[in-house]
Amino acid sequence: MKIAYVSYEVSPFAKAGGLADVAGALPKYIKNAGEDIYVVMPFHKNIENNFNTSKFQLVKTGLIPDSHTHKSPFSVYKSYLEGSSVVIYFIKTNTLYDSKNIYDEENIFLKTSYFCDAVLKTIKECEPDTNVINANDWHTSLIPVYLKTVYLQDNILKKIATILTIHNIGYQGLFNPEVLNQAGLPNYLFNINALEYYGKVNILKGGILFSNIINTVSPTYAKEIQSEEYGYGLEGILKVRSEDLFGVLNGIDYSIYDPIKDPHIFYPIESYKDKLKNKTSLQEYLGLVKDENITLISFIGRLFEQKGIDLISKIIDLLLLTxxxxxxxxTGDKKYEDYFATLTKIYPKKVSINITFDVDLAQKIYAGSDIFLMPSKYEPCGLGQMYSMRYGTVPVVRYTGGLKDTVSEYNPKDKKGTGFGFYEYQEANLLYTLMKAVYFHQKRKDDWTNIFENCMKEDFSYEKAAKKYIELYKIAFDKKRGY
Ligand SMILES: Nc1ncnc2c1ncn2[C@@H]1O[C@H](COP(=O)(O)OP(=O)(O)O[C@H]2O[C@H](CO)[C@@H](O)[C@H](O)[C@H]2O)[C@@H](O)[C@H]1O
Known part of the structure; x- marks a missing residue:
């Protein structure tokens, strides 16, 4: 089977969040498991600024998407995913993909829809024997829509099966109906049984309805999104498609997130002692009081309510009394960026607020913290808690989505468990759970080293996920052929 893995962001070339990590890692493990897979992404301007793109190979030039009304030509460049033989194609046009923030809202429909049609043209020109396309999130959700409408009779494209992976249902791509014309798609799609959604066009809805199968990034989230609380309005159609909806837990790239070899962290971590060396180095690096007995609690992520940042803002003053x-x-919502920045002035030696995107610092924090905080309102999978555990940092989470599937409550009786968590989304629960974790850290050292060891023993490697994706590709392929 030949698989095209299509993503708007791929690490390390362009990363805004967890999707990039998955797109930069999963295909490598699928290839290692014996399947033929390549990746396609836009040639974002940032890539030119940060990478030596003169080594990319120009494969095609002067291509024009067949259906889209934006007739600007594009070129296809080829390179490889980091440390692997997985081919990645970059779609480059001089008229798009030049914003600093790749998800900048200006022209985002034009950019994403053009990309989807250009991917299909690229497949026809460069990889015509492709069997399955794995689209990701709303930005690539028009691919299955194009395939089941304008390319239904195309000799090459008509045989391709599709799977849509939902990494975050909170983002759906809502636009005015006129965009269908712009994308070169038929107007009949503006229909309640297709892309219409309360007077708008909903791109993710199209992806869900037109893909052969759908999956999301943890088994719990696959169930949750069929409920009103988590479905963000799409629970109804997800229920209709529940037989074709799967949940596969993400992994983490063990070759990059390696506590022994990670070049970003201060010391390799093999024992709890090594962990403490990373902690005190981090304290020094960030200008905090250097003391291994103080509990160091960290948060890394987009500052939006999805991540529970409102709960943290409500309890932080109380927490800082201890x-x-x-x-x-x-980085994220300006309201929270400003609020947290004020804490630095009030507690200069107790808090370190870094409103920036910094992969190197992220690694140092994962390795140097005692507790990693992730009290998400919803969490499709979550990678931060897995990275933390990999470096022996204990997660404190809300048990939802992938957090529920990856963190288990520590039980001092049988010494099992990897963290602490709560269920109801309330600040009192977060504060109580955090205080419990701080108590264990400060007063029950033996228990704490048990939790540290339990975390480090967890297996979140990608091999398991890769096998499950291959099974899903086969299911999608069989469905397409009518089996
Ligand atoms: N300021 C910053 N500086 C440096 N690095 C930063 C950073 N802010 C975030 N990151 C990094 O971005 C990634 C975030 O991944 P998550 O999975 O936790 O969340 P995200 O919501 O982006 O992903 C969505 O997709 C992923 C992948 O499927 C799901 O796990 C998740 O639940 C879903 O919401 C991590 O690698 C983190 O270290």
């Missing part, structure tokens, strides 16, 4: 330090790395 013997803890708080480190935050993130």
């Amino acid at each position: 013997d803890i330090q708080f480190v935050l790395l993130g």
Whole structure:
């Protein structure tokens, strides 16, 4: 089978969040498991600024998408995913993909729809024996829509099966109906049984309805999104498609997130002692009081309510009355960026607020913290808690989505469990759970080293996920052929 893995962001070339990590890792493990897979992404301007693109090979030039009304030509460049033989194609046009923030809202429909049609043209020109396309999130959700409408009779494209992976249902791509014409798609799609959604066009809805199968990034989230609380309005159609909806837990790339070899962290971590060396180095690096007994609590992520940042903002002053330090790395909602920035002035030696995107610092924080905080309102999978555990940092989470599937409550009786968590989305629950974790860290050292060891023993490698994706590709392929 030949698979095209299509993503708007792929690490390390362009990363805004967790999707990039998955797109930069999963295909490598699928290839290692014996399947033929390549990746396609836009040639974002940032890539030119940050990578030596003169080594990319120009494969095709002067191509024009067949259906889209934006008739600007594009070129296809080829390179490889980091440390692998997995081919990645970059779609480059001089008229698009030049914003600093790749998800900048200006012209986002034009950019994403053009990309979807250009991917299909690229497949026809460069990889005509492709069997399955794995689209990801709303930005690539028009691919199955194009295939089941304008390319239904295309000799090459008509045989391709599709799977849509939902990494976050909170983002759906809502636009005015006129965009269908712009994309070169038929107007009849503006229909409640297709892309119409309360007077708008909903791109993710199209992806869900027109793909052969759908999956999301944890088994719990696959169930949750069929409920009103988590479905963001799409629970109804997901229920209709529940037989074709699967949940596959993400992994993490063990070749990059390696506590022994990671070049970003201060010391390799093999024992709890090594962990403490990373902690005190991090304290020094961030200008905090250097003391291994103070509990260092960290948060890394997008500063949006999905991540529970409102709950954290409600309890942080109380928490800071205790013997803890708080480190935050993130960007997002200006309201929260400003709020957390004020804490630095009030508690200069106790908090370190970093409103920036910094992969190197993220690694140092994962390795140097005692507790990693992830009290998400919803969490499709979550990677931060898995990275933390890999470096022996204990997660404190809300048990939802992938957090529920990856963190287990520590039980001092049988010494099992990897963290602490709560269910109801309330600040009192977060504060209580955090205080419990701080208590264990400060007063029950033996238990704490047990949790540290339990975390480090967890297996979140991608091999398991890769096998499951291959099974899904086969299911999609069989469905397409009518089996
Ligand atoms: N300021 C910053 N500086 C440096 N690095 C930063 C950073 N802010 C975030 N990151 C990094 O971005 C990634 C975030 O991944 P997550 O899975 O936790 O969340 P995200 O919501 O983006 O992903 C969505 O897709 C993924 C992948 O499927 C799902 O796990 C998740 O639940 C879903 O919401 C991590 O690698 C983190 O270290």
